[in-house]
Amino acid sequence: MNDIKRLNWAVIAPVGLLVVALVAILWLDLATGGEAEPDPFLGTIGTPVRGTFVAPTSTPPGAEPTRRAVPTVTGDVEGDPLERDALRRGDLVRLLLAANAYRDEHGEYPSTGGNLQSLCVYKDDDKGCDLAETYEGELPEDPAGDPIRNGYWYESTGDTVKIYAALELEIPDDERCPTENVDLRVKASLICIEGP
Numbered sequence: 001m002n003d004i005k006r007l008n009w010a011v012i013a014p015v016g017l018l019v020v021a022l023v024a025i026l027w028l029d030l031a032t033g034g035e036a037e038p039d040p041f042l043g044t045i046g047t048p049v050r051g052t053f054v055a056p057t058s059t060p061p062g063a064e065p066t067r068r069a070v071p072t073v074t075g076d077v078e079g080d081p082l083e084r085d086a087l088r089r090g091d092l093v094r095l096l097l098a099a100n101a102y103r104d105e106h107g108e109y110p111s112t113g114g115n116l117q118s119l120c121v122y123k124d125d126d127k128g129c130d131l132a133e134t135y136e137g138e139l140p141e142d143p144a145g146d147p148i149r150n151g152y153w154y155e156s157t158g159d160t161v162k163i164y165a166a167l168e169l170e171i172p173d174d175e176r177c178p179t180e181n182v183d184l185r186v187k188a189s190l191i192c193i194e195g196p
Contacts, residue, residue: 016060021110024082036127040148042143044157045121050157052195078151079143081168081169082169084143085167085168085169087140087143087145088142088152088165088167089165089167091140091152091165092152092165092191092192092193093161094135095119095131095135095140095152095154095163095193096138096163096193096194096195098131098134098135098136099131099134099156099161099163099195100132100195101134102133103195103196105133105134105164108158109156109157109158109159109160109161109176109195110128110130110156110158111127111156111157112127112128112154112155112156113157114155114156114157116153116154116155116181116183116184117154118138118147118148118153118154119147119151119152119153119154119163120132120139120154121147121148121151126154127154128152128154128163131154140152142165144168150166151165152164152165153165153184159195159196160194160195160196161194161195161196162192162193163192163193163194164177164184164190164191165191166187166188166190166191167189167190167191168185168189169189170188171189171191176189176190176191177190177191177192179192
């Protein structure tokens with residue numbers, strides 16, 4: 001009889017520990033939204049930008065593309081996605097004008113060494129903050145807020161510059177900005193503008 005009780009505990013204890021470990025892993029996965037790692041500190045040169053994966057959709061041949069919102073915006077945001085996207089497009093043009101004015105004054109764009117950064121989210125680290133010198137007014141922030149997830153991104157070698165924004169409405173494939181950055185590639189409606 002004692003051998004049977006010992007055998008039961010010898011089987012039950014490891015199985016119980018395994019169940020507890022699996023529950024802890026599932027809880028961690030749910031608590032972090034599927035990412036077991038915390039978001040990285042953005043703003044340092046070459047720091048990847050973490051975001052939520054949104055699978056791009058394609059329009060069947062011959063069908064009229066629909067303008068629907070893609071879930072890139074976090075939180076409660078007032079207003080119309082079409083108006084916010086128009087503002088983002090205008091912001092990119094104004095940012096490129098400021099970057100070109102900076103290059104005209106200093107001989108080159110503020111350089112990130114070709115790496116991607118958030119655009120002036122971290123005032124002491126982001127090279128895009130230098131554009132404030134030639135930008136009329138304050139540098140823009142994404143109209144949906146949460147500049148880490150929804151904001152603008154900046155990369156420059158000093159000779160070239162590329163500025164990105166993620167739109168809320170679905171855009172045609174030929175309008176999407178190609179990028180090698182794995183974190184921006186998952187943005188379904190990523191646009192960019194570049195110079196010179």
